[in-house]
Amino acid sequence: MxxxxxxxxxxxxxxxxxxxxxxxxxxxxxxxxxxxxxxxxxxxxxxxxxxxxxxxxxxxxxxxxxxxxxxxxxxxxxxxxxxxxxxxxxxxxxxxxxxxxxxxxxxxxxxxxxxxxxxxxxxxxxxxxxxxxxxxxxxxxxxxxxxxxxxxxxxxxxxxxxxxxxxxxxxxxxxxxxxxxxxxxxxxxxxxxxxxxxxxxxxxxxxxxxxxxxxxxEELEKQRIVKLLINTRNIKESLKILSNKGYAVSENEIGLLEIQSNEAVTYPEELARILVRADHPPTMLYVDEEDLESYFLRIIGRKGGRVL
Amino acid sequence: MNQMLNIIATEFFKSRKSKVIWITFIAFTLLPIMGGFFMFVLKNPAVAEKWGLLGAKAQLAGSADWPSYFGLLAQGIAIGGLLVFGFITSWIFGREYTDRTVKDLLALPFPRIYIPIAKFITTFIWSLLLAVWVIGVGFFVGGIIGLPQWSSTVWEHGLFVLVVTSVLTIILSTPVALFACYGRGYLAPIGFVIMTMILSQIVATVGYGSYFPWAIPALFSNVSGEGNLLKATSVIIIFVTSLIGLISTLSYWRFADHNG
The missing domain is CATH 3.40.50.300 (P-loop containing nucleotide triphosphate hydrolases)
Structure with missing residues (x-):
């Protein structure tokens, strides 16, 4: 065309x-x-x-x-x-x-x-x-x-x-x-x-x-960040448990656990099960899909300098 | 050609629908009426005094006849016309910037300069119609008052001076269009018109009026009382000034960046 x-x-x-x-x-x-x-x-x-x-x-x-x-x-x-x-x-x-x-x-x-x-x-x-x-x-x-x-x-x-x-x-x-x-x-x-x-x-x-x-x-859909956010009563201990299970998990700036792996985002119930078994049941489990606005700000922030 | 006629028709439509053109007609009609009033008072001072139209201490000079009345009208057109014809030009060009409609006239399926050409033609026709209207009302008012010294020689000469003065004043409006476009509205062109009026008085006073374009129509209208003076160089100066205004406005439309 x-x-x-x-x-x-x-x-x-x-x-x-x-x-x-x-x-x-x-x-x-x-x-x-x-x-x-x-x-x-x-x-x-x-x-x-x-x-x-x-x-x-x-x-x-x-x-x-x-x-x-x-x-x-x-x-x-x-x-x-x-x-x-x-x-x-x-x-x-x-x-x-x-x-x-x-x-x-x-x-x-x-x-x-x-x-x-x-x-x-x-x-x-x-x-x-x-x-x-x-x-x-x-x-x-x-x-x-x-x-x-x-x-x-x-x-x-x-x-x-x-x-x-x-x-x-x-x-x-x-x-x-x-x-x-x-x-x-x-x-x-x-x-x-x-x-x-x-x-x-x-x-x-x-x-x-x-x-x-x-x-x-379609490419935009692929490039947008999707992450799983988890909150528990004991963040430090929960982070250790999930890390030991092989998940690339980190604590974000507002004290929530953040995992960007495809597996975690697709099957969040599996992580919930792990935490429940370890006696640290999640108080919040949230799949956060980056919207275009956040994507846009991330892109221009990264490539165009600080924006916010 | 059809396209140009179409564009001129749109310009006329816009003007006709606006109050501004009609307000200029009403305002300029004051010229023959005021001139006629002046002639009436000169012709009938006793009646005017009795009616309270004339102050006790008023001192009037001049004569009440057709040649004087034609002279008065021509001077009014030469001086007032600078303002009125300039205002029409300012409005026809400047309104597109003030109303912010100019951007819709820039990418159309014909050469971009067709728009300013159509605007110049529209301005010229409106101004000419206005001049014809003022002259017509002048004849009517003079007739009503019953001014003396009417003869074919007098009215033919009077009409000739009025028409030439009008045309010379109208064609001097082209630089006003450039100021309207460059200044993006009415303010700059109106300022330019007022400045030319003031300068023409000063330059004429020091004796160089026949070389200053905006003073030439007034000199031709016999404002100095030395007759209808119009040197060949003066005519050339007016036409060159008009041409500069025309070409620079067309060039602005064609080559300038249109950001507004």
Whole structure:
């Protein structure tokens, strides 16, 4: 499958500040790429370079095989985007804002506007002026604008910002449907890790301008730390007992026993049995699966310096 | 061509839906009305005094006739137009930054400079319509007052001066667009307009007005009382200034980093 988005050593420097540092990534057709990073990590700068809004200091980027540059406007026919918080013309209604975008894209307004209004559940608000929309509905309008011309590539910067939980699920399902049924390639930047883990098929982690890790969703599952935490009345003695049984056990910083072995995590009841027989029954037995947030912080903490 | 017409249509739609353009129309309408009021008072000082329109100690100079009224309107357009046409330009370009909608105009399936070109065309047409409106209201008000010395020579000359003054003032608005884009909003361009108004007064006072672009329309409108002066060099200076504003704004859109 060909790369719909491809960057090679993409770099942006501002005097002595490196906003984006040699970022190389690939997104294939139909993939949902989650671009994770803290605020100021370089996510939006990368998206702006992908859209030709700012020129890279060095490196290059391609969308659908075409090199991105401010002059190569043909690229944008197949690209829908939303950069940072979406803003609309405040004195125009939702429908008028969408019709305006249709004219700029030379899309038949009647069918396209009706379709996205329905897709984004904006029917109730279509005649409401944009300045009177809630933050969530303004966000929906921004996404609707990006979808109007049915683009093959979608670049969305923090698309679920301001949405309520139901809205987040709706947008997630909509994007997943676009990727699976229409083969739309979706590039989403976010700092909401839980959201990215639910939607992305591939994840890139950017920190201090550098892409420090790029992995598929399945690989992420494998790399997340899963450990068994045990508490007993006598931690020192319990540690000795489990060590004698061959388990690589340690006491963590909050005084619990911690075991990362696959066997212990899969069969925690076996350890419970050992401790009960030794007259040190566990008061707590907990399988702790590292969530994406912890994984992310561990990765950037290790590779990007101290974060917390 | 169709694409350009489409973009111009969107610009007009945005302007038409906004109150700002209509407010400038109302504000600039004050010019012929105030001019007409002044002419009325000059023409009928006794009536004006009786109606309380004229203070007891008021000292009025000038004559109440069509040539004077045309002159007054032309001077108003040359000086007030700098502000009003500059404001329209500031708004049409600066609003995209203030409303933060500019980012949605940067990656579209046509050359990026089409947007500022369409904005310049829209600005020019709105400004021209405004000038035509002011001149039209001027003719109407002058007619109502019943100013003397109406003749085809007088109105043809008056109209010529008004139109040329308007066009010269309007085309001087292009650098304002650059300030709106570079300054990302209204503040910088409005500041620039006010600065050009002040400087044009100073430069004209020291006798170099015909070389300072923003003083030239006022000199042509006979603000100095020396006739409708317009040297070839002045015309060239205005066109070069306008061209610099135009090209630098288009270049900004095409080549600058758009971070906001």
């Amino acid at each position: 060909r790369d719909m988005i491809y960057t090679h050593n993409l770099t942006k420097s501002y005097q002595d500040f490196q906003a984006v540092d040699h970022v190389s990534l690939r997104v294939k057709k139909g993939e949902i790429y989650g671009f994770l990073g803290l605020n100021g990590a370089g996510k939006t700068t990368t998206i702006r370079m992908l859209l030709g809004m700012i020129q890279s200091t060095s490196g290059s980027c391609f969308i659908n095989g075409q090199r991105v540059s401010a002059g190569n406007y043909h690229t944008w026919k197949q690209v829908g985007y939303m950069v940072e918080t979406p803003y609309s013309y405040p004195e125009l209604t939702v429908r008028e804002n969408l019709e305006l975008t249709c004219r700029l894209h030379r899309v038949q307004a009647n069918s396209a506007v009706g379709r996205v209004i329905e897709q984004l559940k904006l029917t109730k608000y279509e005649h409401r002026k944009a300045k009177h929309l809630s933050m969530g509905n303004a966000q929906r309008l921004g996404i609707a604008r990006a979808l109007l011309h049915e683009p093959q590539v979608l670049l969305l910067d923090e698309p679920t910002n301001g949405l309520d939980p139901a809205g987040i699920v709706e947008i997630r399902e909509l994007l997943q449907e676009l990727a699976s049924t229409k083969g739309t390639t979706i590039f989403i930047s976010s700092h909401i890790l839980g959201e990215i883990s639910k939607i992305a098929t591939k994840i890139g982690i950017i920190h201090n301008g550098s892409l420090i890790q790029e992995l598929r969703k």
